[in-house]
Amino acid sequence: MTSPEQSPATQPLLGATEIRRLAEEIGVRPTKTLGQNFVIDGNTIRRIVTAANIDPEETVLEVGPGLGSLTLGLLDAAKHVVAVEIDPVLAAKLPETIAAFRPEKVGSIDVVLSDAMRVTELPAQPTALVANLPYNVAVPVVLHLLEHFPSLQHGLVMVQDEVADRMVAGPGSKTYGVPSVKGAWYSHMRKAGVIGMNVFWPxxxxxxxxxxxxxxxxxxxxxxxEEVFAVIDGAFAQRRKTLRAALAGWAGGAAQAETYLRQAGVDPSARGEVIDVAAFARIAEAKIPMTA
Incomplete structure (x- = not known):
């Protein structure tokens, strides 16, 4: 338990002992199916919360709160937290954990039992997304939330390091691809750090x-x-192909694809890996008939 007078920097966070105890109480073992890796280091939580640059008046969306280690840190920094959890056992336990460790914050959190990929409405409009995302669904979850919640203005997500590199890559990079371009449609993405393996359980x-x-x-x-994303998907379906060849199916033939590409000011012999999201938008627009 803590007192309201304690500052966020001194509030206790969940360590390895607390995380394992909470998991044992509800009979939970982290599963690969749900991509569960619980953070067991308080300093890592503080680092993530600091890097997220949360305003004290913000509502933060957390996906996959698990046993609540990051949730406590977010409650210390934000006015309100909306936590979306797919596991009913974990979702039921989280309010109890908040009551035990942050009793003064019990009214500052909404726990939503749902798959984040299916959420289109929330009890409060979040302005920030901060989450330790399951590795296998990280990119689809981020894109889904940016699409359905325009109130999200910024955020910080923890993902597998190689996925992070793909999300932030720019044109011409070896890791540039669909996640890079679709992410750039919504936002500017940047690498904000690397987290080692030993701060997780497992x-x-x-x-x-x-x-x-x-x-x-x-x-x-x-x-x-949707029209722009269809071009992006087509361009990267076979990375070694030129855009003229890769977009033939989308355009109705290679010759038509070349016409659209030239109208968009894009070299038909280029590959998708070298053009930015604005160029993909111009290609999509070239296929749309001009209205009178």
């Missing part, structure tokens, strides 16, 4: 990366997000 086999993002307006275009 310890993963690879380091984790922190990805920070700041929302911006998508490229100005007559094309819809």
């Amino acid at each position: 310890a993963p086999k690879i380091n984790s990366g922190l990805v920070g993002f700041t929302r911006h307006e998508p490229p100005a275009t007559r094309a819809s997000r």
Whole structure:
């Protein structure tokens, strides 16, 4: 238990002993199926919360709070937390943990039992996303939340380090691909640090990366997000192909694809790995008939 007078820097956070005790109380073992790796180091939690740059008046969305180690740190920094948890046992335990460790914050959290990939409404509009995301669904979850919650203005997510590199990569990079371009549609993404393996239970086999993002307006275009994303998917379906060949199916033939590419000011012999999201938007727009 803590007193309201304690500062966030001195508030106790969950360590390895507390995490294992809480898990034992409810008969939980981390599962690979749900990609569960619980953070067991308070200093790592403080590092993540600090890097997230949360305003004290913000509502923060956390996905996969698990046993609540990051949740406590977020409650110390934000006005309100909305925690989306897919595991009913963990979701039921979280309010008890908050009551035990942050009794003064019991009214500052909403726990939503749901798959984050299916959430389209929340009890409060979040302005920030901060989460330790399951490795196998990290990119789809981030893109889904950015699409459905325009109130999200910034955030920090912890993902597998190689996934982090793909999310923040720029055109021309070896790791540039679909996650990079689709992420850039919504926001500027940046690498914000690397987290070692020994701060998790169970310890993963690879380091984790922190990805920070700041929302911006998508490229100005007559094309819809769905139309632009269809071009992105086509361009990277077979990475070694030129855009002329890769987009033949999308355009209705290689010759038509070349026409659209030239209208968009893109070299038909280029590959998707070298063009930015604005160029993909121009390609999508080229296929849309001009209205009178």
